[in-house]
Amino acid sequence: MRTKQELGAAIRRERRAVLVVNAHSRQGRRHYDAVRSRLLAAGFDLLGAYPVERPGELERTLASAVDLAPDLLVAGGGDGTIGTAARLLAHRDIALGLLPLGTTNNFARTVGVPLDLDAAVAVLTDGTVVDVDLGLVGDMRFTNHVGIGLSADIMLRTPPRLKRVVGRLAYPLTALALLARHRPLRATVRAQGREHEFVTHQLYVANGGFHAGRPITADADADDRLLVAYPVGGPTRRGLLRDTARNATTGHRRTLGDEPFLAVGQLWLDTDRPAQVEVDGEPYGQTPIRIGLDPNALRVMAPAGTLDR
Numbered sequence: 450m451r452t453k454q455e456l457g458a459a460i461r462r463e464r465r466a467v468l469v470v471n472a473h474s475r476q477g478r479r480h481y482d483a484v485r486s487r488l489l490a491a492g493f494d495l496l497g498a499y500p501v502e503r504p505g506e507l508e509r510t511l512a513s514a515v516d517l518a519p520d521l522l523v524a525g526g527g528d529g530t531i532g533t534a535a536r537l538l539a540h541r542d543i544a545l546g547l548l549p550l551g552t553t554n555n556f557a558r559t560v561g562v563p564l565d566l567d568a569a570v571a572v573l574t575d576g577t578v579v580d581v582d583l584g585l586v587g588d589m590r591f592t593n594h595v596g597i598g599l600s601a602d603i604m605l606r607t608p609p610r611l612k613r614v615v616g617r618l619a620y621p622l623t624a625l626a627l628l629a630r631h632r633p634l635r636a637t638v639r640a641q642g643r644e645h646e647f648v649t650h651q652l653y654v655a656n657g658g659f660h661a662g663r664p665i666t667a668d669a670d671a672d673d674r675l676l677v678a679y680p681v682g683g684p685t686r687r688g689l690l691r692d693t694a695r696n697a698t699t700g701h702r703r704t705l706g707d708e709p710f711l712a713v714g715q716l717w718l719d720t721d722r723p724a725q726v727e728v729d730g731e732p733y734g735q736t737p738i739r740i741g742l743d744p745n746a747l748r749v750m751a752p753a754g755t756l757d758r
Contacts, residue, residue: 450542453748453757457578459520460544460750464493466573467514469534471507471526472500476550480566484525484548487570493521511537519543521750523573527551528593532729535747536590539583544748546573552616552662556592559657559671560751572752579757580745581671584656586738591728592671592747594655595740597718598634599689601725602627605732620661621693633684635721636736640678640713647709649680650689654716654740664700666710672758674744678711678718715741 451459459465468485472478481500488495496517501507511534514522524534525548535556538545549557549564560581563569583590596604603623611619628650636652638645653660655677658670669677681696682688705712719737726733751757 453578453580456520456542456544456748460578461574463520464491465496465519466493466521466523466546467496467517467519468498468523469507469511469514469525469530470500470548470550471504471524471530472502473504478502480525480548480550484566484570487566488523488573491570491574493573508533508537515541515543521546521573523548525550527730528553528555529730531556532592532731535583535592538748539590539743539746541748544578544750546750552612552619553659555594555657555659555662556671558659558662559593560749561755562751573750575753576750577753577755577757578748579672579751579755580748582656582674583671583743583746584654584676585741585743586726586728586733589728589733590743590746591656593657593729594653594660595733595738596651596653596727597636597720597724597736598649598651599624599627599631600651600653601727601732602631604727604730605725628686628689631686634724636680636724637719638678638711638716639718640711640716645678645711647680648684649682650684650686651681652678652718653681654678654718656742661697663697665696666703666705666707667701668704672745672756674714674742674758675705675712676714676716676740676742677705678713678716679709715739 470481501510523546547557547562607623633650636647682692723735
């Protein structure tokens with residue numbers, strides 16, 4: 450497999466790429482033609498370009514794109530699309546290019562890719578290849594986070610039409626509807642020979658640095674060999690609402706050393722009753738689960754000058 454520097458040089462020299470856009474995502478259908486035109490104008494040789502209208506066809510289309518052996522696979526869509534592409538590209542000699550067309554675009558924010566399309570395309574032409582960690586839940590890789598509790602229920606219940614109409618506001622609107630009857634969980638996290646217990650409606654384990662489009666902490670990212678486990682609020686619904694608002698407004702001022710963050714390399718998580726689990730916004734299963742890391746598993750096009758550990 451080529452070094453990151455060799456792969457980056459090949460992308461700049463040959464411009465061999467494949468484009469896959471989730472046209473079912475909030476902005477994908479509207480932007481597909483413009484995205485394709487921008488890449489061609491930037492000099493990319495598109496070995497294939499695919500708008501995916503049906504969610505069930507996304508993974509198959511991405512796999513077909515990988516089979517074309519490009520130097521760069523450009524994925525346009527939200528975090529679900531990016532997560533699917535990341536799983537397929539793990540430990541491959543292909544870089545992932547990001548076109549953030551989703552609701553929250555957490556992974557693009559973590560890597561530092563701008564949300565403006567022209568600026569994102571500029572990263573593909575002038576950026577650098579870095580490698581970042583992926584999380585592992587069971588044997589499934591993920592880019593951003595694992596959610597246990599209310600967030601998993603929200604992912605199962607949020608209407609796709611509401612997401613397309615109001616964007617990321619769809620999630621808190623659905624949460625408010627579900628919260629009145631939601632029961633708190635007693636969650637036990639075992640890591641580094643210690644046991645940590647939380648009574649909460651919601652627990653996250655993050656690999657990336659952003660959640661719901663906001664920083665988790667000022668120093669969390671996807672290239673630090675760490676997972677970050679943290680509850681949102683305690684046993685009361687009021688505490689959940691208070692801490693959700695607090696996290697959204699103060700994450701950029703907090704650090705991994707602050708309460709209640711637990712930064713570790715791997716952990717086991719169990720709950721007092723089986724709880725729904727979502728991985729990067731997609732249903733996964735139920736607790737108990739093991740969560741770990743696959744270090745430097747994914748090569749990504751990031752802005753020039755991005756720190757690469």
